[in-house]
Amino acid sequence: MDAIDRSLVELLRGNARLSYAELARQVGLSAPAVHERVGKLESGGVIRxxxxxxxxxxxxxxxxxxxxxxxxxxxDTDDVLEAFRQMPEIESCYFMAGVESFLLKARVGTIAELEQLIVRLNRTPGVASTRTGIALSTKWENRPQPIEPVTS
Amino acid sequence: MDAIDRSLVELLRGNARLSYAELARQVGLSAPAVHERVGKLESGGVIRxxxxxxxxxxxxxxxxxxxxxxxxxxxDTDDVLEAFRQMPEIESCYFMAGVESFLLKARVGTIAELEQLIVRLNRTPGVASTRTGIALSTKWENRPQPIEPVTS
DNA sequence: ACACTCCGTGGACGCCATCGACCGGAGCCT
DNA sequence: AGGCTCCGGTCGATGGCGTCCACGGAGTGT
Incomplete structure (x- = not known):
C-alpha cells in the first residue's frame, strides 16, 4: 500500500469505470502494472x-x-443481526456504542412500507424498541474524502 | 426507464466495472444499444x-x-449546510425530521480527530448542540437492494 | 401513404485488456 | 564481491471491446 496504490484507490473511488490504460497514465505506470496492482487491492480486501x-x-x-x-x-446479538440481514430494505447496519445497539439506514418506497418495516423490526426477537428518524432530504451521501498521505 | 434499464441499473449497482459487451449479453441487446441506454441513464441523473x-x-x-x-x-440552514460541506470528514448528510435537523455520518482516523471534528461542529454558527454516536463496527454499508419491478 | 422519430442492429476501426517473455534492482547467502 | 532469487516493473502481441456511423423497422401523426 504505497503512494501509487493510494492514488489508484482515490482515482477509482472517484470513478470506478476508469480504464486501466487511463489509470496507468494518471499514475505514471504501464497498464499491466496497474492491472496487477488493482488486482492485488481487490483480492487483498482494500477494494471491496x-x-x-x-x-x-x-x-x-x-x-x-x-x-x-x-x-x-x-x-442474542448474532440472531438479531441475522434477522436484519434478511431485510433488504436495510442498506447499512452499524453496531453502535450506547443504549441503541444498532443504527440502521433503511430505504423504502413509501411511508406505508416504512411502517411495515418498523413493525417487522419491533417483532424481531431480541429487539426491545426502535426509534425512527425520517430523512427529509439527502444532502449528500458517501462522498469520498481525499486520502491523507499516511505512511503505513 | 423500462425493464431493461432497470436491469442495467441493477447490474451496475452490483458491479460498476462490467463491460458494455457483458451488459449487452445479460440484457439481450447489442453493445451499442446498451452504451446508449447507459449514457442516457447517466445524463438523465439516474446513475450519478x-x-x-x-x-x-x-x-x-x-x-x-x-x-x-x-x-x-x-x-440559517443553508449556511450551516455549507459549513458542513467544507468538512471532508462528513461523508453523508441527511436533513431530518425531528429536533435534530441533520444527521451526519463522519469518518476519521482516530478518536482524537473525531474530538476535533465535534469541537468544530459545535463552534459552527447556527449549531446549538451535537450528539455523537460511535460505530463500533460496520456490519454492512450501502448494500444495494433488488429493484422492485414498479411500472413508472 | 408518407414522412418523421425512436431505437435498435451490424460493420469497421482504433484502443484496451491481458498474457507471456524479458529485465533490472534489492536482499541474501556463500 | 559474485551470483541467486524474487519482486515488480516494461514491452510486444493478440483478441476482444468501445464507439462511431450508416442503415432499417415499428409506431405515430397528418
Whole structure:
C-alpha cells in the first residue's frame, strides 16, 4: 500500500469505470502494472466492490429512514443481526456504542412500507424498541474524502 | 426507464466495472444499444457516479461516527449546510425530521480527530448542540437492494 | 401513404485488456 | 564481491471491446 496504490484507490473511488490504460497514465505506470496492482487491492480486501451510485427516487426508493435499535437485555446479538440481514430494505447496519445497539439506514418506497418495516423490526426477537428518524432530504451521501498521505 | 434499464441499473449497482459487451449479453441487446441506454441513464441523473467501495481502515479511516445536529432557533440552514460541506470528514448528510435537523455520518482516523471534528461542529454558527454516536463496527454499508419491478 | 422519430442492429476501426517473455534492482547467502 | 532469487516493473502481441456511423423497422401523426 504505497503512494501509487493510494492514488489508484482515490482515482477509482472517484470513478470506478476508469480504464486501466487511463489509470496507468494518471499514475505514471504501464497498464499491466496497474492491472496487477488493482488486482492485488481487490483480492487483498482494500477494494471491496465497484458500485454505480443511483438516484434512489428513480428506482422507487424515495423514503430514507435512520432507525436506532435497543436490544433486549437477554438478546442474542448474532440472531438479531441475522434477522436484519434478511431485510433488504436495510442498506447499512452499524453496531453502535450506547443504549441503541444498532443504527440502521433503511430505504423504502413509501411511508406505508416504512411502517411495515418498523413493525417487522419491533417483532424481531431480541429487539426491545426502535426509534425512527425520517430523512427529509439527502444532502449528500458517501462522498469520498481525499486520502491523507499516511505512511503505513 | 423500462425493464431493461432497470436491469442495467441493477447490474451496475452490483458491479460498476462490467463491460458494455457483458451488459449487452445479460440484457439481450447489442453493445451499442446498451452504451446508449447507459449514457442516457447517466445524463438523465439516474446513475450519478461509479465508485470503488474501499475498506475504510486501509485508507486510515478507522473511526465512524453518526452525529445528530440541533440547530439554533435563528440558524440559517443553508449556511450551516455549507459549513458542513467544507468538512471532508462528513461523508453523508441527511436533513431530518425531528429536533435534530441533520444527521451526519463522519469518518476519521482516530478518536482524537473525531474530538476535533465535534469541537468544530459545535463552534459552527447556527449549531446549538451535537450528539455523537460511535460505530463500533460496520456490519454492512450501502448494500444495494433488488429493484422492485414498479411500472413508472 | 408518407414522412418523421425512436431505437435498435451490424460493420469497421482504433484502443484496451491481458498474457507471456524479458529485465533490472534489492536482499541474501556463500 | 559474485551470483541467486524474487519482486515488480516494461514491452510486444493478440483478441476482444468501445464507439462511431450508416442503415432499417415499428409506431405515430397528418
Amino acid at each position: 466492490a465497484y458500485r454505480a451510485e443511483v438516484e434512489p427516487e428513480s428506482i422507487g426508493l424515495g423514503v430514507t429512514a435512520l432507525i436506532g435499535i435497543v436490544e433486549d437485555s437477554d438478546a | 457516479a461509479y465508485r470503488a467501495e474501499v475498506e475504510p481502515e486501509s485508507i486510515g479511516l478507522g473511526v465512524t461516527a453518526l452525529i445528530g445536529i440541533v440547530e439554533d432557533s435563528d440558524a
